[in-house]
Amino acid sequence: MTDPSKIKPSHTQRAAYVYIRQSTPGQVEHNRESTARQYALADRACQLGWAKEQVVIVDEDLGLSGSGTDKRSGFARLTSEVALAQVGIVLGLEVSRLARNNADWYRLLELCGVTDTLIGDNDGVYHPALFNDRLLLGLKGTMSEAELHIIRARLDGGIRNKAARGELRRGLPVGLIWGELDGEVLFHSDEAVTGAIRTVFERFAELGSARRVWLWFRSEGLSFPLQTTPAGMPGPIRWVAPTYHALHQVLTNPVYAGAYTYGKTRCERYVDAQGAVRKRMRHLPMEQWAVLLRDHHPGFIDWATFEANQSRLDSNTKPMPHQAGGAVREGSALLQGIVSCGHCGRRLHVHYRGRNSTPGYHCCGKDLVNGRGVYCLNVGGIAIEQAVADAFLQAITPAAIEATRLSVEQLQANHDAALSQWRLEVERARYEAERAQRRYRAVEPENRLVARGLETEWENQLRELATAEMELRRREQQRPSTISPAQFQAIQRLGSDIRQVWSTATTTDRDRKELLRTLLEEVILNLKRAEGHAHLTLRWRGGAFTTLDVPVPKFKPMGPRTDEDTLSLLRRLATLYPDEVIAGIFNRQGRKTATGERFTANQVGSLRRYRGIARYQPPATPPTGELVTIRKAAQILGMNTSSIHRWLADGFIAGEQVTPGAPWQIRINEELRSRIVSQAPPEYVPMIVATAKLGVSRQTVLQRVKRGELNAVLVRQGRHKGLRIKVVDSQPSLFQ
16 A cells, blocks of 8 residues: 655755654564564665655664553654654554554654644554545544453453453462362462461451551561462462561451452553543452452451451541540540530540649530630549449459450460560471571582582571570470469459459550450540539440440639630730839729729739730930920921821831720931931922832832931921822832
8 A cells, every 4th residue: 555656855865864763672672573663664675766864763762662651752852853843754554553542652653644644554654634645643542542441351351251150360468269160279288387477366366556566566576478479379488577567458358357358459541640641549447348259268266357357447546526446545545536626516636734734625626616626625624434334343254254364365365476476486497497407418428519509598597596596495395384273263353343353553554445345335424513523324245335424523613714805905005114213103093992992013023924924124324305295396396296196007107006995196306307307308209200210119218218218397387288208219128
């Protein structure tokens, strides 16, 4: 279909671009024939009439997909050169090499049609400006995109069909490996690996927190297995210090519960703030997983235990507003995380007061009173916690003996679990040392280069074995002795009195809160301070409710207080006058103290110091001039009182006021007299001329006059009556 008539001199005068692309790095490495065919298009351009130096090869996009999800710098450069009419022909092995999506393909076609650029592939040369060629190129682009969709649909369909049967082999977490049969999942053959995984679930069942399990591993000095599973095949095991993320992944992975899962995440495309199309992974809830096959293989725990663990982990997170819960903390507040406000339903916050740090509870409501936030309630927690503890102990007493037996067994199991892990650690270290010894003895003695390295490795393994054996012996010596039947009977007698166990010093605050949460789900606190009691509603697990009324102290009437208006006036007067003058002003205004008496200088001073108000400090140099009223100042200056008020408001004349609303007073001195004249000097201009010269507003000019940056006089009579400003030619403007 190559038509030589389509190639004009206007095309051969421009460059010929050869676009080369492979979809993946694997294709670039293994499919060499396709790459060689694409590079050979440079010779094809020379045969069509382009000189060798005019051929430009664009191969920056090797290993990138043409579906449009990746940023192809080579294709972007090609498009920009076509838009600038610098390209005579674009050569590609086929349409799919140029683009796998119609958005990029039709954009290139449109630009080629506008700039008179040809497109050539293995079948021929096309001119996008011609209808038939454009129609054929459009069909090729559509078929290329459809081909990609069909290939992807076939692959995804096969994967999903195999995953629905539980036979799709994907990476398994550490502790599990694939068997030889289809979909067969087995425990790891290393007993130390499976023992570490089982220990995580056992400790979580006891401690109830992923963080506390992690701290237990670190306190015991235990290692945790780490494994990579390339292509579904188990990789080598590395023993490392446990991290919180690794233990949390064990507790939240449903594969450990014997379930096969697929499609827990979804890839989404979105447009970012810069307008670029990006991808992100979205974690889906369990009900939206594509495949969930329970009891697919033997697990470390059953599915019911897994769901209970997820509920416990969710409750340990910081609760949302109006929700109870949260992990148990170290504080002494017994109801932390499970008590809520009976007025607004919010979860109560904990605070501690006094030298003994006694707990209390408060609700941070959103009500505003006099511009300040107020609490729904604020109450001490000692009496309330004691009432809740009594109700809990009364409910749990019948099961106290059985709980005592289980706690003793659990204490022994904790030490046995740690010792079991250390015994496996010693076995593993002994195996590594013996293997290093066999490797050293298998090498020829004359090959010293290899023998020295193997000897060093053997010595290192022996040192690790000695360290592990020493640690195991130390822990075996610290293991508590087995409880005899007589001792166990004594513990059972003690367990019958659960109150003594609750109040003993060895029972920590965390233990008490853990015990309380086993039966109690929520405490609703409704404080009735005026009636002198708090109404408690205890919601037990299972749906039962218990109501309690706990006495609390009533509000005590507050003592006499000075009114806020007097305090506000005191703050203003304290910057101008001493205490004895302020006392006289208060008495002339008829103000009284909090006890109804007249003010004295001592009382004003005490009130000022109690409120943290600074005392009056007289100026170092007393001001000059006579302080007169506005009426008297108008007579002295030869002006009207209205003019005095106007220039006071504009800031040209300074005045003093004892209190807001009191009469103004003007200080008559030589400076003020010199600024009010009968005739202005010639260099002083009116306000309208000054604003035009300075390029600023009237208010800005007045502010600069007030700060002393501009000189001004006030003409009080005649045809030129008003304010005059001195503006010098070198005076800088506002922007200068």
